[in-house]
Amino acid sequence: MRQKVIVIGGGLIGTSTAYYLAKYGVEVTLVEAKDIASGTSGACDRAIMLQSKNPGPTLELAIKSANIYEKLEDELEVDLEYRKSGGMIIIETLEEMQAMEHMVERQQKAGIDVKLISGEEARKWQPGLSNDIIGSTWWEGDAEVNPLNVSFAFANAARKLGAEIRLNSPVKRLITDNNRVIGVEVSGERIYADAVVVAMGVWTPMMLKPLGVEVPIIPRQGQILVSEKLPSFLQVGILSASYISNKLKKNHEDDKKDPFGVGLAIGQTHSGTLLIGGSRQFIGYDKTETNPEITRKIGEAAIRAFPCLKKVRMIRSFTGLRPYTPDGKPILSPVSGIDSLYIAAGHEGDGVALSPISGKIMAQVVCGEKPEMDIRSFSLSRF
Amino acid sequence: MDDTIICRCEDVYLSEILGAIEEGGNSFPGIKKRVRVGMGYCQGRVCQPMVSNILLATCQRNTRPVLQRAQPPIRPVLLGDIIKK
Numbered sequence: 132m133r134q135k136v137i138v139i140g141g142g143l144i145g146t147s148t149a150y151y152l153a154k155y156g157v158e159v160t161l162v163e164a165k166d167i168a169s170g171t172s173g174a175c176d177r178a179i180m181l182q183s184k185n186p187g188p189t190l191e192l193a194i195k196s197a198n199i200y201e202k203l204e205d206e207l208e209v210d211l212e213y214r215k216s217g218g219m220i221i222i223e224t225l226e227e228m229q230a231m232e233h234m235v236e237r238q239q240k241a242g243i244d245v246k247l248i249s250g251e252e253a254r255k256w257q258p259g260l261s262n263d264i265i266g267s268t269w270w271e272g273d274a275e276v277n278p279l280n281v282s283f284a285f286a287n288a289a290r291k292l293g294a295e296i297r298l299n300s301p302v303k304r305l306i307t308d309n310n311r312v313i314g315v316e317v318s319g320e321r322i323y324a325d326a327v328v329v330a331m332g333v334w335t336p337m338m339l340k341p342l343g344v345e346v347p348i349i350p351r352q353g354q355i356l357v358s359e360k361l362p363s364f365l366q367v368g369i370l371s372a373s374y375i376s377n378k379l380k381k382n383h384e385d386d387k388k389d390p391f392g393v394g395l396a397i398g399q400t401h402s403g404t405l406l407i408g409g410s411r412q413f414i415g416y417d418k419t420e421t422n423p424e425i426t427r428k429i430g431e432a433a434i435r436a437f438p439c440l441k442k443v444r445m446i447r448s449f450t451g452l453r454p455y456t457p458d459g460k461p462i463l464s465p466v467s468g469i470d471s472l473y474i475a476a477g478h479e480g481d482g483v484a485l486s487p488i489s490g491k492i493m494a495q496v497v498c499g500e501k502p503e504m505d506i507r508s509f510s511l512s513r514f
Numbered sequence: 515m516d517d518t519i520i521c522r523c524e525d526v527y528l529s530e531i532l533g534a535i536e537e538g539g540n541s542f543p544g545i546k547k548r549v550r551v552g553m554g555y556c557q558g559r560v561c562q563p564m565v566s567n568i569l570l571a572t573c574q575r576n577t578r579p580v581l582q583r584a585q586p587p588i589r590p591v592l593l594g595d596i597i598k599k
């Protein structure tokens with residue numbers, strides 16, 4: 132008999148997991164509370180940036196994921212707006228320069244061929260950059276993709292392989308029997324399976340808590356501005372060095388000096404709009420309204436980097452909740468003490484980049500195969 | 515094929531909206547994420563009422579479909595003006 136697996140959550144991670152499981156011949160049911168990409172995966176940016184990853188297991192994971200992305204459009208037979216655009220981390224101060232020199236050195240050791248270039252060279256790569264930028268990193272391997280397309284494409288491809296996709300179906304609870312998960316309860320109905328993968332992003336802790344399992348994921352809000360359409364102007368994905376230092380900051384106590392954690396992340400979509408982010412804030416689950424003060428701070432960061440943006444119109448802003456974990460690494464893991472239960476969540480600001488590999492590894496683990504990467508660094512029991 | 519334009523800002527046609535509904539889109543944000551309707555310069559001011567009617571006509575539900583929240587800025591505004599405030 133075919134193995135039967137339920138995946139809870141239809142974001143970048145759940146849809147990818149469902150796809151790879153279906154590809155491995157598993158009978159999959161994806162259960163999503165609202166709609167595909169209705170959570171964080173529908174409120175995020177589009178970077179597949181390796182430069183921004185901490186050298187170590189996360190970078191290794193990201194490299195494998197980036198390799199899958201290169202062929203993913205062919206595999207899924209859809210346009211994902213994938214583009215190997217290259218990426219830059221722009222540097223404004225000498226202090227940032229030192230930090231980036233260190234980061235680049237570690238990245239190079241990890242096999243990513245990032246270069247530090249002068250402000251002048253940076254302006255050659257990316258016209259419009261301010262003369263105040265004193266330097267930048269550059270790596271041609273960084274890429275971008277439309278995260279909505281990725282979520283829908285994985286879901287549709289899974290469906291084509293026989294997976295059942297149930298939308299508008301909030302899972303109420305996991306059904307257990309003798310320390311073993313045997314299914315889920317959805318609006319009064321019980322669905323049974325051989326295994327359950329929880330891919331609920333920031334909402335993951337809520338599903339596990341009733342079983343006495345603490346999952347240390349907390350929401351870290353980010354805000355993004357969207358501009359009117361412009362002729363092609365940004366050729367590369369750009370982050371600021373301050374974005375990196377905010378991202379890698381570990382303590383989730385609110386930082387009094389910089390409560391909004393604003394650092395520039397800017398790129399241009401296929402349709403021509405600019406996505407300009409971003410902030411990092413621990414303010415719980417409920418505040419979805421954008422904050423005018425953050426909008427202003429993001430605007431300032433953007434204009435500092437690109438003075439010409441003063442004359443560009445913003446048409447919208449939005450917020451999303453990054454699934455933060457205390458050590459910045461995702462959780463891709465069985466749950467010890469409870470059989471047949473797995474977690475794939477906690478990707479913070481890397482879920483777009485890590486979607487394909489996360490799904491693939493989870494499928495391998497759930498099917499009892501040896502995963503293509505040692506997943507001990509991503510275990511739940513590390514906390 | 516006969517088709518009607520629904521979203522002028524993003525060039526989205528009725529057939530695409532119906533396709534998105536068939537795929538499971540059951541709210542304005544859900545359809546928008548599938549086919550870009552409402553993502554344009556007017557932010558759905560023109561097309562959202564039509565999409566909402568199509569949703570009402572096609573969904574077997576008596577509840578009103580979920581609409582898009584207006585997120586600031588309500589009207590397009592220059593970034594240079596945003597940072598002045």
Ligand SMILES: Cc1cc2nc3c(=O)[nH]c(=O)nc-3n(C[C@H](O)[C@H](O)[C@H](O)COP(=O)(O)OP(=O)(O)OC[C@H]3O[C@@H](n4cnc5c(N)ncnc54)[C@H](O)[C@@H]3O)c2cc1C
Nearest residue numbers: 142144164170171172175178302332353451481482483484
């Ligand atoms: C502003 C911002 C910018 C970002 N930019 C980038 C970037 O450039 N590059 C990058 O790699 N990453 C980026 N990220 C991170 C990325 O968006 C996330 O890591 C990723 O979307 C997480 O995906 P997920 O599938 O784990 O979670 P989600 O997309 O949130 O999916 C979880 C799903 O679970 C569903 N759910 C919840 N409760 C239930 C229930 N009871 N029953 C059934 N379903 C349920 C939800 O509806 C949701 O659809 C960004 C994030 C933000 C907020």
Ligand code: FES
Nearest residue numbers: 521523554558561
């Ligand atoms: S008509 Fe659809 S966004 Fe303007």
